Amino acid sequence: MTFENSAYYDRTQFFKLEKPFGTFYFGEKFILSEMIEGVHFDWNMAQDLLNNVNAFYGTKPRIAYISNRINSYSVDPHNWNKLVKHIFIIASAIVIYNDMAYLNATLEKRFSKSSIKRCTSLNEAIEWVLGLREFN
Template structure:
């Protein structure tokens, strides 16, 4: 389910960040990413995104990330390691997988990440998990 079509969109009233490779929805303690079909999310795109995220939240605010995988695209799993090494802004991430292939890819990415990654089957599950993180309560 697209975030904009979910009941959470009206409730959270996020800032929408539109980038050439996807849309991002910036909420108080987390942001949701929806990459476009066929994108390869490499380090160059990651740095563009992270710079925008830091511009919005600041350098020191702990935040979480939800990858809402409504489209088919590829991700360089090394990005997870590099983000922690260079920026260290994420406290945790959730990946919403809508099919078996996405779930398997999320499992692979989980092995590369230094921070917690939760694999979820719905946007609701991901948002609930992120909102319950001790860093935000």
């Protein structure tokens, strides 16, 4: 399910950012990403996104990150730790829709120094993020 088709999209204000490699939704407590099919999300793309994150939230925001994996794409798992140096990501959730996405999320989880939760639905991921004690 795409974020725009979810019940959460109309509940809160989000800034929608469209990039050649994906669509990103900036909210009060989290950033949600939906990458384009077949993209390899590399460090140059991450830095491009970071510029927009810093412009929107300021430096070192305290936010969560949700990766809504509606499309198949690749990412360098080492980028998770680089991103943490630039953004204070409280926690991350990866929404998986098939077995291959689950295996990829498991690999990324092993490389990350921050918390990553694997979720089987967008609702599960959003509810988990909104329930984090750092936000309550």
